[in-house]
Amino acid sequence: MANKKVIETKKVSRVFKNGEIEVHALTDVDLVVKQGEFVSIMGASGSGKSTYLNIIGCLDLPSSGEYFLDGVHVNSLSKNQLADIRNQKIGFIFQSYNLLSRTTALDNVALPLVYDRTGRFDNPDEMAKNALIQVGLQDRIYHKTNELSGGQQQRVAIARALVNDPTLILADEPTGNLDSKTSIDIADLFVRLNDAGKTILMITHEPDIAQFAKRMVTFRDGRILKDERIENRTTKESALRELELTAKQV
Amino acid sequence: MKQLFKTFKVAFQAIYKNRTRSLLTMLGIIIGVAAVIMTISAGEGATKQVQDQISGLGTNLLIIQVKQERRGGISVRKGKELSKKDYEILRDNSVWLKKISPMVVAGGQAISNQGYKTTIVYGVSQDYFDIMSREVTLGEAFSELDVKLAKQVCLIGKTIQEELFGGENAIGKTIRIDKVPFTIVGLLEEQGQGGMGSDQDDMVVAPYTTVQNRLFGNANFNVFMASAISEDKIDDAEIEATILLREAHKILSDQEDDFDITTQVELNEITGEITDILTILLGAIASISLLVGGIGIMNIMLVSVTERTREIGTRLALGARESDILTQFLTEAIVLSAAGGIVGIAIGIVGNQIIYQATDFYIPTAGYAIAIGFGFSAVIGIAFGYFPARKAAKLNPIEALRYE
Numbered sequence: 001m002a003n004k005k006v007i008e009t010k011k012v013s014r015v016f017k018n019g020e021i022e023v024h025a026l027t028d029v030d031l032v033v034k035q036g037e038f039v040s041i042m043g044a045s046g047s048g049k050s051t052y053l054n055i056i057g058c059l060d061l062p063s064s065g066e067y068f069l070d071g072v073h074v075n076s077l078s079k080n081q082l083a084d085i086r087n088q089k090i091g092f093i094f095q096s097y098n099l100l101s102r103t104t105a106l107d108n109v110a111l112p113l114v115y116d117r118t119g120r121f122d123n124p125d126e127m128a129k130n131a132l133i134q135v136g137l138q139d140r141i142y143h144k145t146n147e148l149s150g151g152q153q154q155r156v157a158i159a160r161a162l163v164n165d166p167t168l169i170l171a172d173e174p175t176g177n178l179d180s181k182t183s184i185d186i187a188d189l190f191v192r193l194n195d196a197g198k199t200i201l202m203i204t205h206e207p208d209i210a211q212f213a214k215r216m217v218t219f220r221d222g223r224i225l226k227d228e229r230i231e232n233r234t235t236k237e238s239a240l241r242e243l244e245l246t247a248k249q250v
Numbered sequence: 251m252k253q254l255f256k257t258f259k260v261a262f263q264a265i266y267k268n269r270t271r272s273l274l275t276m277l278g279i280i281i282g283v284a285a286v287i288m289t290i291s292a293g294e295g296a297t298k299q300v301q302d303q304i305s306g307l308g309t310n311l312l313i314i315q316v317k318q319e320r321r322g323g324i325s326v327r328k329g330k331e332l333s334k335k336d337y338e339i340l341r342d343n344s345v346w347l348k349k350i351s352p353m354v355v356a357g358g359q360a361i362s363n364q365g366y367k368t369t370i371v372y373g374v375s376q377d378y379f380d381i382m383s384r385e386v387t388l389g390e391a392f393s394e395l396d397v398k399l400a401k402q403v404c405l406i407g408k409t410i411q412e413e414l415f416g417g418e419n420a421i422g423k424t425i426r427i428d429k430v431p432f433t434i435v436g437l438l439e440e441q442g443q444g445g446m447g448s449d450q451d452d453m454v455v456a457p458y459t460t461v462q463n464r465l466f467g468n469a470n471f472n473v474f475m476a477s478a479i480s481e482d483k484i485d486d487a488e489i490e491a492t493i494l495l496r497e498a499h500k501i502l503s504d505q506e507d508d509f510d511i512t513t514q515v516e517l518n519e520i521t522g523e524i525t526d527i528l529t530i531l532l533g534a535i536a537s538i539s540l541l542v543g544g545i546g547i548m549n550i551m552l553v554s555v556t557e558r559t560r561e562i563g564t565r566l567a568l569g570a571r572e573s574d575i576l577t578q579f580l581t582e583a584i585v586l587s588a589a590g591g592i593v594g595i596a597i598g599i600v601g602n603q604i605i606y607q608a609t610d611f612y613i614p615t616a617g618y619a620i621a622i623g624f625g626f627s628a629v630i631g632i633a634f635g636y637f638p639a640r641k642a643a644k645l646n647p648i649e650a651l652r653y654e
Contacts, residue, residue: 054648059566080571083572087570098560111565114259115571164569
């Protein structure tokens with residue numbers, strides 16, 4: 001069970017053509033992520049990590065190479081099938097939350113269920129509530145987006161990513177818009193979700209946040225530069241201690 | 251099906267979230283639909299009024315006229331004038347004509363000791379009242395003898411009674427028309443307003459002999475009014491009158507008639523055609539405002555799609571299919587225009603009532619006007635909603651998510 005491959009890419013490349021110019025955003029990326037892993041993806045801007053995430057998220061298809069998500073051969077799927085697989089197997093978390101404005105936390109979290117065609121969920125509201133409780137927002141269920149802080153909004157977005165019980169959670173710079181303290185809280189939330197069995201892939205710029213994961217993959221120029229286990233994982237406590245120290249130095 | 255229902259819910263939520271904008275968008279359609287309904291109904295009202303009036307003339311009516319030709323918009327007499335002899339031939343020899351009356355019409359000023367009024371004097375025979383089904387409410391019509399003797403007697407319409415005599419009984423009193431005194435012998439039954447706004451009670455009816463001798467100064471006629479013995483014999487009557495008149499006018503078999511005979515049915519058809527054109531024209535003008543309303547919807551939907559690009563990207567990322575997004579935005583457009591259509595219909599109906607109350611011009615709200623108004627607004631919703639909705643559905647989720 002624990003050895004089940006959630007992500008498997010074989011020689012995945014992505015080439016963007018802009019007139020005569022070809023941009024090789026990704027070249028021969030091989031990666032396997034197994035169930036229960038927590039992987040952070042690092043890399044400078046233009047290193048190809050966002051392109052890779054788009055492919056993993058079934059928003060884009062590779063120019064060449066094979067991609068299997070939870071055993072499904074993604075390359076051969078139609079547009080509608082891609083939409084359905086995103087709905088069923090992936091939970092997205094974005095840097096700028098992308099919540100619906102002037103809409104309650106509950107309705108935001110229930111949004112993926114609107115597009116569920118499997119009929120496997122009977123009570124969307126109940127499920128959305130549970131997801132909100134899971135991220136610690138039991139007191140904010142009926143608050144509207146604009147009544148929530150940035151950290152709370154990102155928690156709503158995380159609840160939204162959890163609600164359809166996806167195989168994989170994809171986070172694209174989830175702490176990019178948050179202050180250090182809130183970033184640590186969110187990163188800690190990922191750790192706890194991972195402890196509860198969720199497979200997480202997280203893109204981040206911040207090395208401190210990347211250190212919360214179990215494994216770190218670094219991209220450069222469209223290729224994987226480093227792929228290493230993190231021996232000395234940051235915890236919420238150690239991160240907060242560090243934060244206090246820096247504060248004192250200033 | 252369930253998916254469609256969920257998408258409808260999403261669309262309704264979006265409309266509710268942007269209440270003010272939705273209302274303003276609907277306003278264009280509301281005004282357009284109300285305008286269409288009110289103009290079409292006004293056209294229908296005019297048609298109905300004219301046709302009621304024509305039917306009021308009696309369904310077996312024939313109008314025999316001197317042939318006229320339109321030259322540069324002016325009617326010019328083409329044939330021979332109708333003579334007293336023509337009248338006598340038709341009166342004495344016809345089998346299918348029940349009654350016939352010559353008619354001379356003169357404008358003139360009617361003066362009583364209380365006031366004066368410009369009016370129209372109809373010189374006719376005693377049979378006119380029966381042919382035109384005009385009742386005499388007070389006093390009585392003049393007799394055949396009065397006509398023969400060219401007596402200076404007349405009947406007056408309600409408008410003349412009111413303006414020249416007020417509440418007084420006018421019977422037995424004298425009015426002067428262009429200095430010629432007439433004794434009033436009867437009051438005509440009220441007819442109400444005629445088609446195209448003419449007042450049918452603003453009239454004086456006198457023996458044609460008197461009018462010819464004293465006012466008109468011409469021994470011939472322009473028009474005969476006649477009735478067939480029954481409605482189904484009206485065609486026979488028309489043919490018979492044609493034969494008799496051709497004979498009287500000595501028209502050769504290869505020559506055209508120098509007169510025109512119009513029957514009730516033809517009259518109805520002609521006015522029907524005119525008012526139909528009027529209705530179509532008015533409706534077309536009103537449709538333009540509906541079209542503008544539709545363009546307003548398209549404009550707002552396009553703005554809305556641009557403004558909600560990130561939302562669309564998010565929905566696509568979370569598993570919405572292109573068809574879900576298309577349905578959502580199309581539903582928004584259709585709901586906006588259909589709701590606008592319904593409100594517009596309500597305003598159109600109420601508006602018709604208000605006009606009726608204020609002016610007495612009866613406007614029946616035509617059922618088909620409502621159908622056209624609603625159908626149009628729904629079609630506009632689909633037509634003008636489809637383009638923005640398709641634009642939304644075809645967005646690339648990656649770019650949409652990154653859109654600032």
